[in-house]
Amino acid sequence: MATEKRRNDNGKRYADKKYDSKQMTQKTYRRTDSKPNTSCPVFKTCGGCQLLDVPYEKQVKKKREQLTEQLKTFCKLDDFISMENPAHYRHKVTATFDRDRKGNIISGVYREGTHYVVPVEHCLLENQKADAIIATIRGLLKSFKIKTYDEDSGYGLLRHVLVRVGYATGQVMVVLVLASPIMPSKNNFVKALRKEHPEITTVVVNVNDKRTSMVLGEKEQVIYGPGFIEDKLCGCTFKISPKSFYQVNPVQTEKLYTKAIEYAGLTGKETVLDAYCGTGTIGMIAASKAGNVIGVELNKDAVRDAVTNAKRNQISNIRFYQKDAGEFMMQVAESGDKVDVVLMDPPRSGSSEVFLDALCRLSPKKVVYVSCNPETLVRDLEYLVKRGYRVERACGVDMFPNTEHVETVCLLSKLHEAKHHVNVTLDMDELDVTSAESKATYEEIKDYVLEKHGLQVTNLYIAQVKRKCGIIERENYNKSKSEDTKQPQCSEDKEKAIRDALEHFGMV
Ligand code: SAH
Numbered sequence: 001m002a003t004e005k006r007r008n009d010n011g012k013r014y015a016d017k018k019y020d021s022k023q024m025t026q027k028t029y030r031r032t033d034s035k036p037n038t039s040c041p042v043f044k045t046c047g048g049c050q051l052l053d054v055p056y057e058k059q060v061k062k063k064r065e066q067l068t069e070q071l072k073t074f075c076k077l078d079d080f081i082s083m084e085n086p087a088h089y090r091h092k093v094t095a096t097f098d099r100d101r102k103g104n105i106i107s108g109v110y111r112e113g114t115h116y117v118v119p120v121e122h123c124l125l126e127n128q129k130a131d132a133i134i135a136t137i138r139g140l141l142k143s144f145k146i147k148t149y150d151e152d153s154g155y156g157l158l159r160h161v162l163v164r165v166g167y168a169t170g171q172v173m174v175v176l177v178l179a180s181p182i183m184p185s186k187n188n189f190v191k192a193l194r195k196e197h198p199e200i201t202t203v204v205v206n207v208n209d210k211r212t213s214m215v216l217g218e219k220e221q222v223i224y225g226p227g228f229i230e231d232k233l234c235g236c237t238f239k240i241s242p243k244s245f246y247q248v249n250p251v252q253t254e255k256l257y258t259k260a261i262e263y264a265g266l267t268g269k270e271t272v273l274d275a276y277c278g279t280g281t282i283g284m285i286a287a288s289k290a291g292n293v294i295g296v297e298l299n300k301d302a303v304r305d306a307v308t309n310a311k312r313n314q315i316s317n318i319r320f321y322q323k324d325a326g327e328f329m330m331q332v333a334e335s336g337d338k339v340d341v342v343l344m345d346p347p348r349s350g351s352s353e354v355f356l357d358a359l360c361r362l363s364p365k366k367v368v369y370v371s372c373n374p375e376t377l378v379r380d381l382e383y384l385v386k387r388g389y390r391v392e393r394a395c396g397v398d399m400f401p402n403t404e405h406v407e408t409v410c411l412l413s414k415l416h417e418a419k420h421h422v423n424v425t426l427d428m429d430e431l432d433v434t435s436a437e438s439k440a441t442y443e444e445i446k447d448y449v450l451e452k453h454g455l456q457v458t459n460l461y462i463a464q465v466k467r468k469c470g471i472i473e474r475e476n477y478n479k480s481k482s483e484d485t486k487q488p489q490c491s492e493d494k495e496k497a498i499r500d501a502l503e504h505f506g507m508v
Pocket of ligand 1: 247277278280281282324345346347
């Protein structure tokens with residue numbers, strides 16, 4: 001996530017775009033003088049590591065407390081999963097190429113919210129092999145007469161370099177992002193690069209000829225090796241193409257996926273839907289513990305990788321669909337097919353209402369929600385809780401040490417439908433809801449009380465308690481018109497349980 005943030009483009013262009021890398025470094029050293037806890041010369045200027053000057057234990061404490069606060073209305077948190085060695089964990093590194101004022105070739109990251117390139121030679125988060133490869137490329141450009149791309153004039157060739165290092169396999173993919181498809185002496189360039197780094201297993205040219213802050217363009221040409229790398233997570237092998245999403249911190253990803261599968265509590269019989277599945281990672285790890293798995297993902301390349309991955313791992317009980325997850329969920333809900341567990345791992349923006357609505361209609365017993373953005377997670381949990389789900393467990397995982405980002409995995413379960421009904425005479429207008437009431441239906445409150453407290457309560461009792469809480473204003477809510485005087489009165493324990501439900505649904 002850190003790189004995503006660094007790449008943010010607020011659309012502003014600065015008149016004086018160029019930096020002198022030396023000036024830059026001096027300036028940032030001065031800044032860091034007052035921040036003795038970090039040795040990074042571009043701390044703050046780069047904007048990638050907001051917490052680099054905070055000792056790691058304190059970072060973890062801060063993240064844990066923040067998440068506890070954000071999720072306090074839903075459930076208590078399981079132990080936060082921190083990282084044992086929180087350095088050089090990013091196995092995907094993207095460097096933007098440019099020139100400083102003196103014409104020296106630099107590579108690094110966009111200063112947050114701008115198109116200034118902050119030169120980075122050694123990053124405390126990035127894989128060191130990846131940084132060394134990027135340094136070699138910087139050194140080779142001159143002798144190969146490859147110009148860096150200039151965003152203002154549109155001249156030049158090399159825009160970015162993306163390096164991905166397989167954690168378990170050691171395979172290395174280098175993607176050269178060029179402004180045009182012609183790369184001079186590409187074979188010799190690969191030869192020279194591999195002479196320094198024989199560990200490179202594939203080199204791909206990606207063409208991005210658009211004025212955009214997106215790193216990768218559409219077209220690709222493999223100039224060395226197979227055009228992808230493989231990596232292993234939780235015992236499965238995964239093919240990773242340049243454009244496929246694959247988590248950047250493999251050590252913590254294993255812990256995250258293990259927690260997600262633990263929460264799913266699979267017995268070997270379930271139908272599992274892995275939504276926003278990327279290259280099929282979570283679904284494939286779940287497949288050996290489930291009856292069958294369905295994966296859905298929007299990105300074509302990722303789905304292609306997912307299909308190959310299933311074959312490669314000899315997993316036959318998994319199918320993939322390339323589709324918008326919301327649309328797909330709607331179709332599944334309408335088809336009447338049964339799904340027991342939904343695993344969902346949406347992007348930072350969270351899930352769509354179409355998806356969540358279809359999810360509620362599909363009504364799986366369990367939902368395991370993996371999120372990289374607590375704010376959208378809370379928003380989506382609120383929606384699901386109102387529609388009859390309860391958050392059972394949640395756990396924070398530090399996927400991005402030294403940054404403010406935090407990953408969360410949550411388990412939600414469907415509250416059972418009430419098995420017994422008690423008939424109560426109430427007029428229809430007594431069941432009208434005001435806007436304050438509309439947060440949870442009488443049925444949802446009854447389900448919650450039965451599930452959590454083992455008590456059956458009537459609409460009348462709920463209405464009585466609501467009135468006591470000041471949610472219902474009208475006089476007749478706790479009175480049946482037909483029997484104005486003798487009303488059964490809600491007992492103390494039931495009242496307590498109903499109050500708990502009202503609190504749970506955020507109504508009091
Ligand atoms: N679960 C995977 C990927 C998670 S990242 C993993 O752990 O590796 C989120 C994924 O959602 C990305 O692969 C992205 O391409 C996909 N995505 C984004 N919007 C989507 C949508 N509307 N429908 C389906 N997939 C979507």
